[in-house]
Amino acid sequence: MTNPTEIPPLNSLDYISYLDENGRIPDFLQGQIGVYAIFNQDKILQYVGYSRDIYLSLKQHFVRQYQGCYWLKLQTITRPNRTILEEIKAAWITENGSIPLGNAEDEMLWNHPIQVKPLMTTEEKIAYEKNDEIGQEKLLKQVARRVEEEILTQLQERGLQEEIRFNPKLKSNGLLDLK
Secondary structure (H helix, E strand, C coil), rough: CCCCHHHHHHHHCEEEEECCCCCCCCHHCCCCCCEEEEECCCCCCEEEEECCCCCHHHHHHHHHHHHHHCEEEEEECCCCCCHHHHHHHHHHHHHHHHHHHCCCCCHHHHCEEEEHHCCHHHHHHHHHHCCHHHHHHHCCCCCCCHHHHHHCCCCHHHCCCCCCCCCCHCCCCCCEEEE
């Protein structure tokens, strides 16, 4: 797999539904090492990434950007090798003809915890500014809980039947990320 000619062209791979018929990310991806391409409902490439556990990465991406996660294509490898993973990722992005938004200006949205501060209501922003540091932490935690509930509702509407648990320690920092 070190020879670039052995990299499977992205267009030669089959689409896999992001959620299976039971509303779950395909279980066979648990513990799999490889490169994956995520497509929206119209099968337009949104993001290309690689991971030591594709399943966990896909779960994170779904929570952060569920509206862009409908289809997958992937290539697994048996042992972690960053060089090979980077080569496949680069080849697929090149084959696409343009850098997907998730690998460009939307990269933070796909790869980093959800920041709840920008999602505050006007009332929450006013209350935040009026509070001391302890009050601000409490408010951020409340906002994080509200945003978490909204996200969970949206994920259920999309059909997700996976258990989603956010890291409670990050909420007082105004961040939502999976545990």
